[in-house]
Amino acid sequence: MLVSWPIVFFIFIVVSLISSIFLLSSKVPLDYVRIHIGVISVPPILALCALIFQKEHLIWGPWQFNTLSWLLAVFVLTMGLIVQRYCVHFLLGDRSYRKYFSLLTLTTTAGSLAWLSADLRLLLICWGTTLLGLTLIIRLKKEWIVAKRAAVTMGRLFTFSWLVLLAVVLWLSQATGHWQLSQVMTEESLAGFASWEKTIINLLLVLSVLIPAGQWPFQRWLLDSAVAPTPISAVMHAGIVNAGGILLTLFAPLFSASLAQIPLLILSGISVLIGTGIMLVQVDYKRQLVGSTIAQMGFMLIQCALGAYVAAIIHAILHGLFKSTLFLQAGSAIQHGHAKKKSKESTSFIAKGSGLIVGIIAGIGYWSTSPEEAYTLISSIILGCSVTLAWLQLIVYGQGRIGRIAGFILFVAGAIIYSLVHSGFHRLLHETIVSGIQPSVPAIPFLLIILLIGSLIGLGLAQKGSFKGRTMLYLWLVKLGEPNEDVVESHPKFLTQYMSQGGNK
Template sequence: MAFDNTIKLNTVAPTTPKKPAMQTLANIVLWSLFGINLSLLIIGFNQPIDWNFDPFISITNFTILIWTTVTFFSAIVSSYATNYLTGFTYHSAFMIRCLGFTFSVMLLVMANHILLVILSWLLMGVFMSQLIGVNKKWGEAREASKFTLRYFLTGTGFLSVGLLIPAFYTGVFTITKLTALISEIPLFITLISAMCIIGAAVVQSAMYPFHRWLLSAMTAPTPASALMHAGFVNGAGILLALFATFLFASNTLHILFIIGGLTAIIAQFTKLLQVNVKQKLACSTIAQMGFMIMQCGLGFFNAAVVHLILHGFYKAYLFLSSGEEVGQTKPQQPIHLRIQPLQAFAVLLFGVLGAVLFALWTGKGTKLDSGIFLTLIVAITVGQATYNIVKEKSLSVVQKSILMPVLFMAGIGIYALMYLGVTQLMADLPMIAQPLPLSWVQLVFGIVFLLGFFLMKLGIYQKFPWLYVKLLNISQPYKRSVLMYKSK
């Protein structure tokens, strides 16, 4: 009798974790909303939308523009999370908070009643803090959630004071009527209101010294980080655009210009000191929000909205691809490169041409007003892009010669088109593109800004150890959000 010595094992094929029903529902809802909003946005170019449901809701072209933007980012993040968070215990909780955040932003831009504006601002902060700490088993995430919530509540407090004081004074509680009465409100009330609105904006956009909450929020899952950097911190630009009349009436735009400029320079410095990919991206976001606040301080709220939309696309992509960057990055010695005279000439040439073309195509920067600084920002951006190309060793001289003018024309053309398109969609808002007369504050700070930018690019700051240590210290997250507690 023959015996079979083969051992037979009962094997079970691995099964793919079942995706929660909430994930599928969220994807359907978000992509459907994006499709509807995009259709309305296209219609709005020819037939301006103005739906009023007094005293609570007002839907305009600007409302549809922000709805289209936020639903697109949310839909992308939701789709990405389908695979990224598969098997994650709090997958459904993440999607519920994602939907809640999306609807709170949509409520903010359609709210006409002061109380609805405050409520939506509060809900945005609550949902974002919950997204940051969605992993309840991770002690550091819980600490980061509580830490960021304190900042968001502070911002809501500023906004509440800033809106309720003029509302109670005038007895008017709608944005449209309150802005129409701005000339009848005493200056001291307008000033207090504007400063509080600025306070709410700088807290949420992580301006210095309120930047630490964003650096501490890296415990959030990558999809949540993408949504936060593409949608949440950009909310400050929306708020400032809605209440631009308060800022003009109180003459507080210079404050925004200085705060934004200082933050942009400091954050660019601190970005160079980071070794963590997400912390680099956080510092980059703070710097970009500084540029956005600067544009508001120049009187160009339409440019700030263009900036926040473009930044949303760029930063969402960087966060969602951050895992791939970590996987492909290898430790290496820093490369000290020196720019050659011909390369410096190319950077200067394309930077100037970019500013000139933007001025010609948009009409901004052709007069002696604050529009000059807007074209200066364009010149710096184009120059930075040109610098990155000329310093790229993997490209030949021929490739660089072709790539630079192609990207130059395409980039400036797309930006100019977006600027003009957003300006048209925001036409229903008062004072969204009002250049200011040149002042000594703008000129002095403009020089300081340029000096800081070149000190950063030339690496001169590295020769001052005290400055290096100071920048490193101020770019650290809240200590309890960095591996301080064991997960429970």
């Protein structure tokens, strides 16, 4: 009975891939895309059923099926389904309309299979296919030189990242004599490594995850990817840019208590600052989201560096769902900030202080009930700041009594949903994911410094008026957040060609 879920799941995975190939034929009417959407909706439903009803860990050939792998399969395939459903109308009329759906199906399917892989060779193949699929999607508009150049940059970095991961896998398999991940990660297998070997392998692993996560100094490709259609930016969050947390979780027995956690902590902290700064100074909405993604992925990798792997997986999934939603709404983003300005200025100091009190209570409450050590304090501070901000925006700055009541109801509902979601994920994953060991360096002071610098950057950019330090910081962040010159066009030349061809016809 246990094997039946994987069998049925793989049958419909194959059917989905066949459907995507069938869609490429020009003889197939475009209306078939709706049938294709129905076909690809079956695998995530089956994966969800398996997640709910299959309680035992199952190794089936080169595949592994547990709560973590099924959860990631549900996440990736559901994201792919949502994006493809969105593309039905969004990309209608595009010359590569059919190819988009085929490549999206290939990319998300390969991504889900990568996290279901028990064999390191299979994981490499599926992960490489995922990166290749994303690069080909960006490159679909060959006539648009900007997209082509962005795809070339992505392809080179992705290839380098994949080759580094290949070196890690080959080293591990040759040293342990195993290809299966569960056998490689046993205490007996890892005991055969010298400390310098483990350090080098983990440094290579860190390098391989920093690139797809768009972390400093490899953030350029992620900024260049803003030329892609909005749904493609959304699908990147389906286990691609957030794959770093997943990979480090899979290799947690090897990565924990390693010196490689220190450089990961430092580079991720720098990325949090850079991403936050880019988000604050950019006026382009998509690049604001890209800057936010850099910062959020940095925080996810900090969680891994501190051994909080369950929190990293939760972050990867929830951030992926949230950020992909924002990307899909990018075309209708409108700023509404002027109406509340007067109410903010007239709000009493006591009312504003209530938000701070609520935030402190929330932070202390989280700190006292969570098991992680260094991560707990930092997360408590961030949670307290978020609660304070939410209280001010929803309640203190609410418009009238009705607005404040509605804001309070939303605040309480959000707190309840947050608690239920996080406790549910912890119960689901605590037996599957091993607990990590935080680095021996004073992680808390370092992270507190990162938070302090980030706060100073935000306050400095928010200050009215102009002074030299603020201007230099602002211009540096603007330059850092801009894509390369060769992937920017004031007016896409291929559109002019389309118009001229249409006129001639």
